[in-house]
Amino acid sequence: MPNFNIDSTKNNTFDAIVIGSGMSGGWAAKEFTEKGLKTLVLERGRDVTHIKNYPTTNMMPWELKHAGQVSYDLRQDNPIAARCYNFREDSQHFFTKDKEQPYVQKKPFDWIRAYQTGGKSLLWARQTQRLSDLDFEGPARDGFAVDWPIRYKDIAPWYSYVEKFVGISGEYNGLDVLPDGEFLKSMGLNCTEEHFRDIVAKKYKNQRHVIYGRCAHITKNKDIFMKQGRAMCQTRDLCRRGCPFGGYFSSNSSTLPWAQKTGNLSMKNDAVVHSIIYDDEKGKATGVRVIDANTKETTEYFASVIFVNASTFNSNMILLNSKSNRFPEGLGNDNRLLGKYIAFHNYRVSISGEYEGNLDKTTTGRRPTSAYVPRFRNVHKQETDFLRGYAAGFNASRQIHQDTNGLGESLKENLSNASYGNWNVGSHMMGETIPKEESTLSLDPEKTDQYGIPQLKINLDYDDNDEKMIKDYVEQFTEMFEAAGFKNIKAHDIPDKAPGLDIHEMGGVRMGHDPKTSLLNKWNQLHTCKNVYVTDGACMTSTSTQNPSLTYMALTARACDHAVKESKKG
Amino acid sequence: MKRRTAIRNLGLATGGLMLFPSCNFSEKRVAIALNKLQIDIKEEILLEAIIDTILPETDTPGGVALKVQNFVWVMMDDCKSPEKQESFLKGLRLFNPKVKEKHGDVFTDMDKAERLSVLKELMDDQTADKDLLNFLHTTKGLAVWGYKNTEYYMTQVMPYELIPGAFSYQTCKTIHSNEKINSNA
Numbered sequence: 001m002p003n004f005n006i007d008s009t010k011n012n013t014f015d016a017i018v019i020g021s022g023m024s025g026g027w028a029a030k031e032f033t034e035k036g037l038k039t040l041v042l043e044r045g046r047d048v049t050h051i052k053n054y055p056t057t058n059m060m061p062w063e064l065k066h067a068g069q070v071s072y073d074l075r076q077d078n079p080i081a082a083r084c085y086n087f088r089e090d091s092q093h094f095f096t097k098d099k100e101q102p103y104v105q106k107k108p109f110d111w112i113r114a115y116q117t118g119g120k121s122l123l124w125a126r127q128t129q130r131l132s133d134l135d136f137e138g139p140a141r142d143g144f145a146v147d148w149p150i151r152y153k154d155i156a157p158w159y160s161y162v163e164k165f166v167g168i169s170g171e172y173n174g175l176d177v178l179p180d181g182e183f184l185k186s187m188g189l190n191c192t193e194e195h196f197r198d199i200v201a202k203k204y205k206n207q208r209h210v211i212y213g214r215c216a217h218i219t220k221n222k223d224i225f226m227k228q229g230r231a232m233c234q235t236r237d238l239c240r241r242g243c244p245f246g247g248y249f250s251s252n253s254s255t256l257p258w259a260q261k262t263g264n265l266s267m268k269n270d271a272v273v274h275s276i277i278y279d280d281e282k283g284k285a286t287g288v289r290v291i292d293a294n295t296k297e298t299t300e301y302f303a304s305v306i307f308v309n310a311s312t313f314n315s316n317m318i319l320l321n322s323k324s325n326r327f328p329e330g331l332g333n334d335n336r337l338l339g340k341y342i343a344f345h346n347y348r349v350s351i352s353g354e355y356e357g358n359l360d361k362t363t364t365g366r367r368p369t370s371a372y373v374p375r376f377r378n379v380h381k382q383e384t385d386f387l388r389g390y391a392a393g394f395n396a397s398r399q400i401h402q403d404t405n406g407l408g409e410s411l412k413e414n415l416s417n418a419s420y421g422n423w424n425v426g427s428h429m430m431g432e433t434i435p436k437e438e439s440t441l442s443l444d445p446e447k448t449d450q451y452g453i454p455q456l457k458i459n460l461d462y463d464d465n466d467e468k469m470i471k472d473y474v475e476q477f478t479e480m481f482e483a484a485g486f487k488n489i490k491a492h493d494i495p496d497k498a499p500g501l502d503i504h505e506m507g508g509v510r511m512g513h514d515p516k517t518s519l520l521n522k523w524n525q526l527h528t529c530k531n532v533y534v535t536d537g538a539c540m541t542s543t544s545t546q547n548p549s550l551t552y553m554a555l556t557a558r559a560c561d562h563a564v565k566e567s568k569k570g
Numbered sequence: 571m572k573r574r575t576a577i578r579n580l581g582l583a584t585g586g587l588m589l590f591p592s593c594n595f596s597e598k599r600v601a602i603a604l605n606k607l608q609i610d611i612k613e614e615i616l617l618e619a620i621i622d623t624i625l626p627e628t629d630t631p632g633g634v635a636l637k638v639q640n641f642v643w644v645m646m647d648d649c650k651s652p653e654k655q656e657s658f659l660k661g662l663r664l665f666n667p668k669v670k671e672k673h674g675d676v677f678t679d680m681d682k683a684e685r686l687s688v689l690k691e692l693m694d695d696q697t698a699d700k701d702l703l704n705f706l707h708t709t710k711g712l713a714v715w716g717y718k719n720t721e722y723y724m725t726q727v728m729p730y731e732l733i734p735g736a737f738s739y740q741t742c743k744t745i746h747s748n749e750k751i752n753s754n755a
Contacts, residue, residue: 058732060721060724060730060732061719061724061730062719062720062721062724065644065648066644066648066649067641067645067715067716067719069645070649071648071649072648072650072651073648187737187739188739188741189741190741190742191741191742194742219736219737232736234733234734234735234736234738235734235735235736235737235739236732236733236734238732358742361743361744361745362743362745363739363740363741363742363743364738364739364740364743364755365734365738365739365740365755366734366738366739367739400751400753402753404714407623407624407686407689407693407710408623408624408625408626408686409626409628411624411625412626412628412630412632415717415723415727416630417751418728418751419751420751
């Protein structure tokens with residue numbers, strides 16, 4: 001039956017294959033299908049269709065059996081996933097359970113995964129801050145990692161392109177450290193956040209800024225959102241359940257249905273990518289080897305361009321596991337730097353306090369964002385004994401007290417009333433970490449997972465630079481809090497808290513000018529296998545302090561544009 | 571005013587329920603289905619009586635009518651460690667003997683006022699067995715949580731809105747001294 005194989009190859013052949021359907025994979029799907037490419041999206045998890053598969057989204061609090069708490073057994077079975085703040089009774093079904101994919105922790109690292117259609121775009125914190133040249137020039141200026149092969153001007157139009165589709169609520173601040181974007185209306189800072197903003201501006205002579213945290217929420221109806229079937233954010237603040245309004249951006253609510261409408265999208269769930277197929281004769285990648293998560297059968301799919309958007313660590317894994325005669329150390333890995341220079345965001349410390357002012361004021365309702373403090377350390381030159389710096393979240397909310405003393409009628413009476421206390425104020429640090437050669441991902445030589453794929457070995461930790469930065473953050477924010485008249489200021493550092501819960505792991509397949517010292521070029525193509533692009537967090541040369549998803553989306557759209565132009569050249 | 575009227579009406583609507591004792595002390599009833607905790611009907615009835623004392627029926631529904639006892643059992647059964655479960659059940663089982671020893675009577679046979687004073691005294695007794703104290707304080711904590719998480723509480727007492735609507739966040743609302751504060755707003 002000679003025709004059988006030919007047919008099956010034909011049926012399994014597409015113009016483009018995208019590995020992963022999360023934040024960046026969804027964008028690749030949208031861009032390619034819109035440009036007319038027959039596109040296969042491979043998703044290792046189950047299908048989660050917008051609205052239909054958000055089982056808890058319209059539940060009232062009293063309909064949750066455990067009032068939002070996760071059961072003891074579920075916590076015991078999933079010590080890693082359960083450490084994520086978003087692992088709740090109403091959202092735990094969107095987290096990959098620990099047993100699904102064991103990994104080796106050379107040093108403790110909490111690897112949070114969400115294998116399903118849409119991936120972590122269902123669960124993200126939706127903060128969308130642009131990088132600036134002060135970030136892109138960081139490694140070159142400060143002598144770490146390698147120089148980014150792009151600058152802000154290269155990505156700025158793509159930030160705008162993505163933001164107009166996603167919908168970003170923001171305020172124009174005119175800051176060089178955090179460029180403005182395409183903003184919809186702001187939901188506003190509250191009066192205590194404004195107080196902090198004003199005090200900080202005055203004390204530091206406008207060198208430190210407290211701004212409204214830009215976030216991927218629709219705050220103005222526009223045609224482009226209606227076409228996606230998305231409506232304004234209803235400030236439910238239940239994003240982790242999936243939003244029936246599409247008020248916040250996710251692949252599920254936005255890019256994937258958009259791609260589906262073109263008729264060019266083939267979506268395959270339960271498709272665990274084993275490796276990318278490299279053809280020594282053709283000198284390029286020809287397809288992807290996929291294991292069916294249910295039957296464990298292997299199938300090969302083919303395309304002329306392959307986008308790797310499997311999430312930072314999985315993208316590294318797939319490339320490391322893609323061994324051929326030409327690339328015995330993994331695809332594109334001539335320089336043996338694949339899986340190295342991994343970094344993350346340092347979220348280890350937070351600070352809290354109380355404010356006794358504005359006592360005649362309060363907020364009502366639930367705002368799905370908070371204030372944001374862009375990096376103010378080492379912005380234009382090196383000023384401290386550590387490299388780079390940190391951004392921070394900042395939030396103020398009025399305390400509401402309820403007296404739970406008493407028994408019987410007096411208790412019921414107490415519970416029928418509430419009173420205002422002081423304002424709670426809090427901030428958390430988002431520190432840039434330095435990618436280092438010894439911060440690595442590798443494949444365990446012996447241990448494999450249920451699909452026979454080598455387990456990932458993670459070797460990452462905080463370093464001296466991080467410790468110094470934590471100390472500085474606590475000192476600076478204590479000073480800022482004191483200046484604002486905040487009381488009862490407490491720093492919360494958990495030194496044995498493993499990295500990972502920032503869920504901002506980056507690098508390993510970094511971009512750079514030189515094939516000797518980087519894996520990807522300025523278009524996110526593997527230097528030595530140009531029809532393979534990596535546009536998720538794995539491509540990041542340095543981390544900056546900003547929440548990275550927006551940058552992944554912009555880089556993806558830019559790389560898709562490049563790939564299509566290249567293919568037209570033939 | 572409207573809210574008060576609504577609550578009063580709710581009281582009328584549930585009046586039938588209030589005329590009868592909220593505890594069904596009959597042992598001929600279906601036991602709650604739990605996965606881990608091994609309890610008998612008597613123990614269920616005892617917990618119900620305690621819940622009824624902590625959050626009694628007044629002109630508004632009490633804990634038992636709102637099935638807060640089920641919340642306590644389910645949370646203990648599903649969300650607590652085996653150690654905490656063990657201590658809870660130990661404490662529960664120390665309750666009747668302790669009450670009998672101190673007051674010479676069975677808790678469920680006492681009238682409401684007596685039950686309230688007995689429970690108060692026990693909970694404030696720092697010399698009491700630590701499992702017993704743990705049981706009582708855990709029960710109260712969960713009862714308060716469960717009560718505040720009921721549909722009744724979240725619609726009638728402190729109304730919760732699932733869909734507040736676009737731009738419903740108020741950044742700087744002036745507080746008026748006579749306004750009712752809604753902890754779920």
